[in-house]
Amino acid sequence: KAGVTQTPRYLIKTRGQQVTLSCSPISGHRSVSWYQQTPGQGLQFLFEYFSETQRNKGNFPGRFSGRQFSNSRSEMNVSTLELGDSALYLCASSLVPGANVLTFGAGSRLTVL
Amino acid sequence: SQQGEEDPQALSIQEGENATMNCSYKTSINNLQWYRQNSGRGLVHLILIRSNEREKHSGRLRVTLDTSKKSSSLLITASRAADTASYFCATDSNNNDMRFGAGTRLTVKP
Numbered sequence: 033k034a035g036v037t038q039t040p041r042y043l044i045k046t047r048g049q050q051v052t053l054s055c056s057p058i059s060g061h062r063s064v065s066w067y068q069q070t071p072g073q074g075l076q077f078l079f080e081y082f083s084e085t086q087r088n089k090g091n092f093p094g095r096f097s098g099r100q101f102s103n104s105r106s107e108m109n110v111s112t113l114e115l116g117d118s119a120l121y122l123c124a125s126s127l128v129p130g131a132n133v134l135t136f137g138a139g140s141r142l143t144v145l
Numbered sequence: 146s147q148q149g150e151e152d153p154q155a156l157s158i159q160e161g162e163n164a165t166m167n168c169s170y171k172t173s174i175n176n177l178q179w180y181r182q183n184s185g186r187g188l189v190h191l192i193l194i195r196s197n198e199r200e201k202h203s204g205r206l207r208v209t210l211d212t213s214k215k216s217s218s219l220l221i222t223a224s225r226a227a228d229t230a231s232y233f234c235a236t237d238s239n240n241n242d243m244r245f246g247a248g249t250r251l252t253v254k255p
Contacts, residue, residue: 036187065242074247075188075233088242122187124243132176134235134243136187 036137050111057125064106149234149246168234
């Protein structure tokens with residue numbers, strides 16, 4: 033079966049712009065988590081969605097938001113981009129929250145100039 | 146915030162040698178997992194060990210867990226150049242979302 037699909041894979045934005053990233057989980061997986069990965073901070077938890085509801089949120093400013101659709105696909109949005117938002121954004125899915133094993137997508141590499 | 150911390154940050158060994166990576170965490174857990182990441186790609190799940198287990202094997206991988214010390218180790222035996230990657234430990238928080246450490250960068254020289 034198809035894995036976790038993230039689009040776009042690469043994108044370049046300028047400061048002040050906004051960006052939307054998309055994640056399609058494995059078929060049947062209803063929980064989607066987002067992580068930000070940077071060289072200095074490692075993998076930081078952004079948020080988790082299940083049944084179109086945000087279950088948990090990491091320690092990120094309100095510029096970072098997300099949502100999940102009825103087909104379990106998820107999007108995350110970053111508004112008013114800052115240079116420090118440059119990172120690899122990883123999406124992971126699991127059957128349900130607490131199912132423990134996460135399946136990751138290849139990530140979306142965001143560069144903010 | 147991160148839950149686990151891997152040690153060392155980087156490790157370089159020759160092919161055929163064993164590689165040991167350590168992970169320490171802060172709060173009680175239900176389980177601990179190890180993931181692998183090839184350069185700039187997504188993470189791949191390697192192995193899960195539950196809090197009531199002390200050791201687990203999967204192929205060339207051996208994981209130990211010491212809940213009294215809040216630590217775990219990942220041993221890769223007879224390493225290969227293809228094992229070159231970053232390795233992360235992950236623990237579940239009280240809310241069941243997974244928190245990752247900063248990772249150990251392993252380089253296996255042919």
